[in-house]
Amino acid sequence: MLLSPFKLERYFAKYEFNAEFLLCSSDCESMSVADLLAIEDGAAERFQNHWLGYTESQGSPTLRKEISKIYSAVKPDDVLVFSGANEAIYLFMLAALKENDHIIVHAPHYQALSEVAKGIGCQISPWRAREENGWALDMDELRHLMRPSTKAIVVNLPHNPTGYLMPRADFDALNEFVKENNLLLFSDEVYRESEYDVKDRLPAAVDYGPHAVSLGVTSKTYGLAGLRIGWIATKNRELFNKIASLKDYTTICNSAPSEFLAEVAMRHRAKLASRNLEIIKNNLIIVDDLFTRYSSLFTWTRPKAGSMGFPKLLQGEVESFCDDLVRKSGVLLLPGSVYDDARNHFRLGLGRKNLPQAVELLLQYLSKERYWM
Numbered sequence: 526m527l528l529s530p531f532k533l534e535r536y537f538a539k540y541e542f543n544a545e546f547l548l549c550s551s552d553c554e555s556m557s558v559a560d561l562l563a564i565e566d567g568a569a570e571r572f573q574n575h576w577l578g579y580t581e582s583q584g585s586p587t588l589r590k591e592i593s594k595i596y597s598a599v600k601p602d603d604v605l606v607f608s609g610a611n612e613a614i615y616l617f618m619l620a621a622l623k624e625n626d627h628i629i630v631h632a633p634h635y636q637a638l639s640e641v642a643k644g645i646g647c648q649i650s651p652w653r654a655r656e657e658n659g660w661a662l663d664m665d666e667l668r669h670l671m672r673p674s675t676k677a678i679v680v681n682l683p684h685n686p687t688g689y690l691m692p693r694a695d696f697d698a699l700n701e702f703v704k705e706n707n708l709l710l711f712s713d714e715v716y717r718e719s720e721y722d723v724k725d726r727l728p729a730a731v732d733y734g735p736h737a738v739s740l741g742v743t744s745k746t747y748g749l750a751g752l753r754i755g756w757i758a759t760k761n762r763e764l765f766n767k768i769a770s771l772k773d774y775t776t777i778c779n780s781a782p783s784e785f786l787a788e789v790a791m792r793h794r795a796k797l798a799s800r801n802l803e804i805i806k807n808n809l810i811i812v813d814d815l816f817t818r819y820s821s822l823f824t825w826t827r828p829k830a831g832s833m834g835f836p837k838l839l840q841g842e843v844e845s846f847c848d849d850l851v852r853k854s855g856v857l858l859l860p861g862s863v864y865d866d867a868r869n870h871f872r873l874g875l876g877r878k879n880l881p882q883a884v885e886l887l888l889q890y891l892s893k894e895r896y897w898m
């Protein structure tokens with residue numbers, strides 16, 4: 526299989542650990558092992574005594590039990606744990622697709638959601654989020670993208686990079702459509718539980734039936750990317766077994782310390798999510814003010830969930846803007862070109878505590894470089 530370079534990861538490889546301020550991170554503020562363990566009485570001591578042998582390939586039963594509580598009708602045996610969400614995407618694609626299959630993918634998107642399928646030899650149709658409609662997806666457009674060889678639809682809600690969240694009626698209709706057409710729905714829900722208004726939260730796709738696979742991870746809403754623990758939940762037993770047996774060729778099983786810590790985190794996930802949501806909401810006040818002041822330099826569609834937005838630069842070219850900004854101010858933004866976006870957008874991260882300082886430096890840069898307000 527031929528996989529093209531992962532543009533976003535290559536961009537981060539250049540800057541992530543030497544730029545002073547990451548103003549484009551997709552994950553929320555993290556914490557130390559000690560702080561996580563302090564959430565639960567006795568957890569620190571149990572962690573010291575945790576066994577470091579191989580773990581169960583499917584994921585530890587107690588971790589799967591905690592994860593299953595995120596969903597309405599999911600049993601621990603419907604959950605398969607991986608080393609991050611990215612491994613789950615890779616193995617889902619390998620298990621579900623073959624050469625010349627066609628898939629429809631929510632676009633713009635996290636590159637892995639189409640790249641692995643491309644590597645397998647599948648045809649990919651982007652289902653485009655429309656900025657003029659608040660980054661919405663159009664169900665009529667989806668119908669037109671269908672082909673006899675269509676096997677799966679891939680969506681990411683809440684959406685990286687726009688923060689779009691589909692209305693409930695559309696998500697119901699999408700699930701019906703997938704069922705009626707005998708397709709699979711791969712629903713990347715790694716930003717779920719970070720909705721700014723809980724009433725907007727969509728049900729997980731897995732709870733609609735066996736046509737669906739829900740993807741989750743500890744990295745984003747819960748701020749624990751370094752654990753590298755992700756999972757899928759599905760009622761599709763045949764697909765589940767296929768993916769599980771492919772995992773024997775990647776990581777076999779997960780890191781034992783990470784599984785322990787992920788289980789503690791999932792038991793207290795409401796607390797972790799609300800801590801990060803508070804950071805996001807405070808940051809949104811600052812960011813809204815920035816975009817109001819610089820309304821002739823940027824457009825801003827306010828996200829409904831998640832830890833990022835996708836504003837557009839209206840003067841100049843976004844790649845050189847980002848490059849100049851990081852060199853002169855140490856503030857990293859992510860140009861939309863890493864998502865194959867050709868319309869001058871960039872990704873702005875909302876989940877980090879130091880956003881106020883980063884925005885201050887951005888404002889100083891804009892004024893020094895004489896950008897118009």
Ligand SMILES: Cc1ncc(COP(=O)(O)O)c(C=O)c1O
Nearest residue numbers: 551609610611635685715742744
């Ligand atoms: C939409 C989406 N899916 C999956 C992933 C992969 O998550 P992880 O890096 O924790 O494996 C990411 C990470 O940025 C993402 O944004």
